[in-house]
Amino acid sequence: MAAPIERGVDTNTPEINMSLKKTLSAVSPLTLRIVAECPVTKARACDLVLPHCTVNTPVFMPVGTQGTLKGITVDQLESLGCQICLGNTYHLGMRPGPELIEKANGLHGFMKWKNNLLTDSGGFQMVSLVELSEVTEEGVKFKSPYDGKEILLSPEKSISIQNSLGSDIMMQLDDVVSSTVTGPRVEEAMHRSIRWLDRCIAANKNPDKQNLFAIIQGGLNAELRKICLEEMTQRDVPGFAIGGLSGGEEKDDFWRMVTLSTDHLPREKPRYLMGVGYAVDLVVCVALGCDMFDCVFPTRTARFGSALVPWGSLQVKQKQYAKDFQPIDPDCQCPTCKRHSRAYLHALFKTDTAAMHHVTVHNIAYQLTLMRSVRQSIVEGRFPEFIRTFMKRMFPSSEQYPGWAVDALASVNITLD
Amino acid sequence: MKLELSRVVQGGCRLGVLKGLGRSGQHSLEVPGCLLYTRCGTVPHLTQDTLHTLTNLPSVTQLTLSTIAEHQEVLEDFKDGFRKFAGLHDTVLYCSLHDPVTPCPAGHITNKTVSVWGSGGRIELTVAKFMALQRTVRPDWYQSMADGETWQSNTSRKRVRKSVDRTLAHLDECLLVHHKTQELQGVAVFGVVEGGDILEERVRSAKETAKRPVAGFCLDGLQTGSMDQALRIQLIAAVTKELPEGKPRLLQGVGRPDEVLACVEAGVDLFESFFPFQVTERGCALCFNFDITPDPERAVLEADEERDTAGETHENGELNLDDQMTSFEINLKDKRYQDDFRPLVEGCGCYCCRNHQRAYLHHLLVTNELLAGVLLMLHNTAHYLAFFGALREALAQDTLDLLKKKVLKEKCGQTKSKE
Ligand SMILES: [Zn+2]
Numbered sequence: 001m002a003a004p005i006e007r008g009v010d011t012n013t014p015e016i017n018m019s020l021k022k023t024l025s026a027v028s029p030l031t032l033r034i035v036a037e038c039p040v041t042k043a044r045a046c047d048l049v050l051p052h053c054t055v056n057t058p059v060f061m062p063v064g065t066q067g068t069l070k071g072i073t074v075d076q077l078e079s080l081g082c083q084i085c086l087g088n089t090y091h092l093g094m095r096p097g098p099e100l101i102e103k104a105n106g107l108h109g110f111m112k113w114k115n116n117l118l119t120d121s122g123g124f125q126m127v128s129l130v131e132l133s134e135v136t137e138e139g140v141k142f143k144s145p146y147d148g149k150e151i152l153l154s155p156e157k158s159i160s161i162q163n164s165l166g167s168d169i170m171m172q173l174d175d176v177v178s179s180t181v182t183g184p185r186v187e188e189a190m191h192r193s194i195r196w197l198d199r200c201i202a203a204n205k206n207p208d209k210q211n212l213f214a215i216i217q218g219g220l221n222a223e224l225r226k227i228c229l230e231e232m233t234q235r236d237v238p239g240f241a242i243g244g245l246s247g248g249e250e251k252d253d254f255w256r257m258v259t260l261s262t263d264h265l266p267r268e269k270p271r272y273l274m275g276v277g278y279a280v281d282l283v284v285c286v287a288l289g290c291d292m293f294d295c296v297f298p299t300r301t302a303r304f305g306s307a308l309v310p311w312g313s314l315q316v317k318q319k320q321y322a323k324d325f326q327p328i329d330p331d332c333q334c335p336t337c338k339r340h341s342r343a344y345l346h347a348l349f350k351t352d353t354a355a356m357h358h359v360t361v362h363n364i365a366y367q368l369t370l371m372r373s374v375r376q377s378i379v380e381g382r383f384p385e386f387i388r389t390f391m392k393r394m395f396p397s398s399e400q401y402p403g404w405a406v407d408a409l410a411s412v413n414i415t416l417d
Numbered sequence: 418m419k420l421e422l423s424r425v426v427q428g429g430c431r432l433g434v435l436k437g438l439g440r441s442g443q444h445s446l447e448v449p450g451c452l453l454y455t456r457c458g459t460v461p462h463l464t465q466d467t468l469h470t471l472t473n474l475p476s477v478t479q480l481t482l483s484t485i486a487e488h489q490e491v492l493e494d495f496k497d498g499f500r501k502f503a504g505l506h507d508t509v510l511y512c513s514l515h516d517p518v519t520p521c522p523a524g525h526i527t528n529k530t531v532s533v534w535g536s537g538g539r540i541e542l543t544v545a546k547f548m549a550l551q552r553t554v555r556p557d558w559y560q561s562m563a564d565g566e567t568w569q570s571n572t573s574r575k576r577v578r579k580s581v582d583r584t585l586a587h588l589d590e591c592l593l594v595h596h597k598t599q600e601l602q603g604v605a606v607f608g609v610v611e612g613g614d615i616l617e618e619r620v621r622s623a624k625e626t627a628k629r630p631v632a633g634f635c636l637d638g639l640q641t642g643s644m645d646q647a648l649r650i651q652l653i654a655a656v657t658k659e660l661p662e663g664k665p666r667l668l669q670g671v672g673r674p675d676e677v678l679a680c681v682e683a684g685v686d687l688f689e690s691f692f693p694f695q696v697t698e699r700g701c702a703l704c705f706n707f708d709i710t711p712d713p714e715r716a717v718l719e720a721d722e723e724r725d726t727a728g729e730t731h732e733n734g735e736l737n738l739d740d741q742m743t744s745f746e747i748n749l750k751d752k753r754y755q756d757d758f759r760p761l762v763e764g765c766g767c768y769c770c771r772n773h774q775r776a777y778l779h780h781l782l783v784t785n786e787l788l789a790g791v792l793l794m795l796h797n798t799a800h801y802l803a804f805f806g807a808l809r810e811a812l813a814q815d816t817l818d819l820l821k822k823k824v825l826k827e828k829c830g831q832t833k834s835k836e
Pocket residue numbers: 328329332333334335336337338362363365
């Protein structure tokens with residue numbers, strides 16, 4: 001079940017095959033092989049071949065904002081099986097700056113990460129973190145929080161920084177509006193995002209080494225989303241992200257926009273749902289046809305002592321765990337669960353930062369293991385059954401299943417009992 | 418526990434191996450050496466995975482009662498001792514009273530009690546409570562309860578005498594309970610030598626403690642900041658003269674390399690390794706040179722570096738160093754390391770130096786990232802342990818003077834090489 005992009009290549013003689021592959025890889029340094037598709041839902045398991053290694057999808061990508069993943073060494077991250085993680089262009093562009101990272105042979109060299117990196121455009125952080133930002137056709141204008149200087153983040157500038165970072169996947173600069181905003185501003189942002197996509201494509205200095213993903217916008221308006229999909233899928237980009245969601249909108253609106261997007265996205269290109277990382281959201285959105293996810297939640301919540309488990313979460317710092325000598329999750333194979341008890345972590349949280357690192361390791365392991373199990377079930381043709389088991393474990397009773405998840409799953413032929 | 422000395426150099430320095438450590442007696446520790454510093458059983462910032470990227474870790478882990486006393490009830494419920502509770506498998510546990518890094522507020526000691534400070538505040542310990550803790554912690558070796566509150570400069574002779582008397586009384590009581598406690602059979606007890614800065618009291622404390630059936634001695638109240646180096650050395654030399662040769666001496670609260678060298682010469686065998694942690698907490702990396710293998714090429718290089726860096730100390734005006742920073746470390750927050758793509762220490766085999774560069778550490782520090790503490794702790798621990806290795810080697814090779822010269826003249830802040 002190879003993706004169309006590879007079809008026709010396999011039948012050629014080796015030499016032609018080689019030269020053809022070269023031409024193809026000159027087009028984009030990304031290959032998507034569809035390994036299996038769920039016969040019931042829209043879920044799929046793919047091998048996403050990127051410059052630094054192959055990524056097995058569906059995949060969760062941990063976020064290493066400033067060129068480091070919250071107290072975890074790159075060796076630890078690699079040994080957890082992480083094939084791709086994120087860096088944030090806004091933060092890294094400010095400190096240490098693109099020139100320095102370029103000198104260090106890109107972000108890979110700077111942080112010594114061997115596998116793939118995805119960088120965002122920097123636009124989202126600018127709008128959410130920096131108060132004084134102004135969006136014009138030129139780009140996003142903001143005042144540097146470090147020296148107060150006015151800076152313009154244009155599509156060209158964003159791509160130039162991401163080219164310096166050398167990420168395997170770059171994101172276009174998009175005009176971000178909160179998903180709760182309605183009216184003409186949403187339409188303006190959608191059209192501008194399309195124009196900015198073209199400027200980003202033109203600005204990419206390394207199309208042979210770095211993939212540029214488009215970001216579908218259009219807020220919660222189905223018509224606008226469709227126009228955006230129609231326009232952007234005409235561009236020759238190696239992958240698509242579904243943007244403008246997971247910003248506080250109703251979950252009912254959220255899943256409808258996700259499924260609308262995957263309905264119109266080409267089968268042979270990867271789909272990345274931005275900012276989604278809760279376990280239930282992941283499982284449902286895989287069923288809706290998404291391949292890639294990222295979220296700061298699992299690592300952020302770990303630092304407050306919240307450990308992710310198949311039945312939700314466990315607050316290690318709560319008094320009830322002071323004398324609980326079991327591991328966080330007795331079935332978890334992570335280094336934390338293999339060695340330490342809830343009681344020890346509870347005690348250590350009062351003394352040392354290593355307690356946070358233990359829970360961070362566990363939470364990343366939880367996310368990656370969840371996605372590996374999802375993939376395995378798709379490959380083995382039992383994803384619908386996986387979903388039912390997963391939901392039963394996550395919620396005490398079916399009455400507690402979130403309505404949006406039930407509806408979303410029903411839309412892809414899964415009825416929960 | 419058995420100390421086998423292979424050499425006693427220049428009258429004071431002892432080189433040897435502390436054997437028969439641990440319940441089954443299969444562990445050993447080379448002296449002069451240091452213990453592995455922990456808080457609540459964890460080397461600060463490090464998970465077991467990252468810690469074990471380091472090789473040649475000391476076989477003895479130091480626990481401080483101050484970080485675990487508040488968990489007594491939990492440990493009692495757990496029943497299997499602290500080693501298992503903390504997921505420490507193959508290490509000897511030594512339990513000391515106070516955390517050498519956290520100063521203890523004065524004025525809470527009574528005739529019958531000492532106090533430790535944990536995350537939840539003060540915990541008052543009587544001998545009974547102290548021994549009950551030892552029974553639940555189940556270390557392989559612990560220090561006896563002691564009154565070490567003599568470090569303030571205005572401590573009176575009377576107060577010092579009292580601290581010696583109380584500490585001896587605590588020791589006798591501890592030993593009494595110890596011998597009656599089934600769970601503590603085979604566990605080693607160290608007596609604590611007090612005496613403040615008064616020579617006669619130090620000698621009295623040493624003589625009296627040595628009369629008791631202890632496995633070794635802790636030298637307390639001599640920590641950095643409590644007195645000047647000359648006085649400390651004079652007191653230690655006087656004390657070690659009174660102590661039996663075949664038992665180890667552990668000095669509490671001293672960790673700076675120059676002080677370590679002088680104290681080893683005065684007859685100290687063991688140190689706590691909290692110094693790398695202090696260096697880590699101020700965002701610094703140990704970089705002092707203790708390599709004394711003759712290498713003509715290197716000598717030329719070093720001479721060049723010295724010339725290059727002459728007079729540049731004040732070049733960076735904004736350099737606002739913590740006054741505690743020593744000359745054995747470099748401050749990686751300094752702008753000069755922003756684009757320095759060298760490892761912390763050339764040739765260092767630690768995980769940090771094998772993988773990362775000063776520029777990356779600088780970035781992690783200025784952005785307040787947690788990984789900075791992890792990587793610095795790894796390097797600083799590795800560097801400190803290697804220093805002790807070099808010290809033992811120098812004793813074995815009779816080159817201690819060379820090592821001393823090297824370490825004492827070393828000024829890290831000034832060994833910056835050409836840009
Ligand atoms: Zn785990």
